Each structure stands twice: as C-alpha cells, then as structure tokens.
C-alpha cells in the first residue's frame with residue numbers, strides 16, 4: 001500500500017488532536033522508511049520482477065526486520081515511546097496514537113501484499129489485493145478518503161490554503177498513486193528504496209504545511 005497508509009494518520013489526528021499530524025504521517029510509514037534504509041544497506045532484499053503483481057514489480061522476498069508481525073509490534077512500541085518522549089511525556093494518548101499509526105501499516109499491508117509478510121518460522125501471510133489492479137486502487141483511495149474526511153470535518157480552515165488543503169491533498173496523492181500504479185517506476189531495488197524514502201519524507205512535510213493552515217474545530221477540540 002502507498003497513499004492509503006496516510007488514512008489512519010488523518011483519522012488518528014481527529015481522535016487525538018494533540019498529536020502532531022507530521023509525526024502520525026511518519027508513523028504510518030515508519031516500517032517502509034526502515035525498509036528503504038534496510039534495502040539500501042543490504043539488510044533486506046527485494047527483486048524487481050516485471051508483472052509480479054498487477055500493481056507493481058516488487059518481489060519482497062526478504063523483509064523480516066520491517067514487515068514480520070513481530071517486527072511490526074516492535075516498531076509500534078518504539079514509535080509510541082519515541083512520540084511520547086518527544087512530546088515531553090505529557091500525554092500517554094500521544095504515544096498510543098503513534099503506536100497505533102505504526103501498527104496500522106502492517107494491517108493494511110496484510111490486505112495488499114502477496115504472502116510475503118513473515119509470521120513465524122517460514123510461514124508468511126498476505127491477502128494479495130495487489131493481484132487486482134483496480135480493487136487495490138479502490139482500497140488505497142477509500143482508506144485515504146475516509147481518513148481525510150475525518151480530519152477535514154474535525155478541523156476548520158484558517159485561510160484559503162487551509163480550505164482547499166484536504167481536497168488538494170486527496171487529488172495530489174491520488175495522482176501519486178496513479179503514477180505508481182500505471183508507470184510502475186521501479187527499476188532497481190536501490191532506486192525503489194530511494195524514491196520511496198523521498199516520498200515518505202516529502203508527503204508528511206506537505207501535510208504538515210497544509211495542517212498549519214487549519215485549526216481544530218471548537219466542538220471537537
């Protein structure tokens with residue numbers, strides 16, 4: 001999954017508004033950020049196999065340290081503690097929200113991936129929605145759309161940028177997803193990791209900038 005991962009970040013911002021939306025957006029992709037770094041470092045491995053699924057060419061045959069169930073739990077605990085410490089140990093809710101953000105990644109990946117997510121021993125799981133191009137795109141956009149709607153209805157615009165922000169984000173991220181889906185830009189494992197890392201940093205920065213142009217609704221805040 002790609003842009004659909006941001007749905008839970010926006011949803012969590014509604015329910016735990018004291019959380020940083022930037023931190024939540026980093027959190028939902030923390031596992032893939034680690035994956036990009038580990039691929040570049042030669043710790044995890046991916047093969048580029050054109051047509052491997054209908055959505056991408058990624059044969060993710062060795063991803064135990066980022067995408068196993070145990071790893072997902074460990075990354076979630078690390079993310080939760082880091083967010084709690086960074087927020088000055090004020091609010092355990094911030095830590096819980098961050099941990100849930102990180103954990104949401106594995107659950108959504110479980111829906112999309114072929115059986116390449118390590119469970120225990122040699123067993124791997126994945127429901128394989130990536131084998132169905134348009135249902136997979138639908139799942140991405142539904143997750144993103146629900147999250148953005150929850151966020152947009154619990155905040156209000158400060159200015160014109162804030163007013164346009166949620167819709168512009170939805171259109172821009174849909175565009176990014178379509179480029180990913182239709183052009184399948186993966187050429188080498190390293191290029192895939194680098195382009196992933198660039199988007200996992202630039203998207204949260206753009207979201208945080210737009211979030212500055214919105215404020216919490218009084219009724220919900």
Ligand SMILES: [Zn+2]
Pocket residue numbers: 001031032067105109
């Ligand atoms: Zn992932």
